[in-house]
């Protein structure tokens with residue numbers, strides 16, 4: 001996973017749980033390197049940070065992933081990537097439909113990127129269905145947090161539900177965003 005994602009994970013842990021706890025985590029995993037924003041690193045390192053953090057902090061992995069996903073939207077929207085949120089949609093629905101184009105545009109700058117893919121449709125006036133496909137596994141709750149973050153970003157009064165978790169038979173996760 002790109003350095004910028006790993007750095008976001010580390011920063012969130014440092015800000016939420018304190019620098020001392022982060023030092024405890026890294027002491028348990030000296031193989032965690034210093035990350036450059038625009039470089040690709042093996043996914044195992046990302047999973048290792050999360051695994052060690054959950055152990056040291058004694059927290060629930062799904063909750064941590066959700067926090068990280070929600071925070072990723074805020075961090076990118078408020079920072080140097082904010083322009084992408086203006087360019088790729090003025091509602092949550094159009095933005096979600098354009099997410100593949102957004103990652104493709106990023107891929108032109110970030111070589112070696114392995115982006116996710118999303119399919120999105122309206123089931124009725126109050127329900128959006130989002131299908132998430134990826135080469136990676138285990139990011140179900142990360143995406144749930146991102147969808148929650150997008151509801152906030154686009155002022156959409158939505159409640160996010162996991163409808164389908166990827167399995168050996170079904171190669172994708174599926175979510176419902178229901179209007180509150």
Ligand code: HEM
Pocket residue numbers: 001002004005040073076077081082084085099103106110112113114115116117133134135136139143146147150
């Ligand atoms: C401008 C905002 C965004 C930027 C700069 C960005 C950038 C990135 C980057 C660099 C990666 C790592 C890919 C890799 O290491 O191969 C990534 C992965 C990912 N992004 Fe985005 N992203 C943005 C917005 C979003 C949003 C709003 C979503 C919401 C659902 C999203 C969903 C994901 C997911 C799920 C992954 C994990 C990759 C996978 O599933 O295989 N991204 N993104």
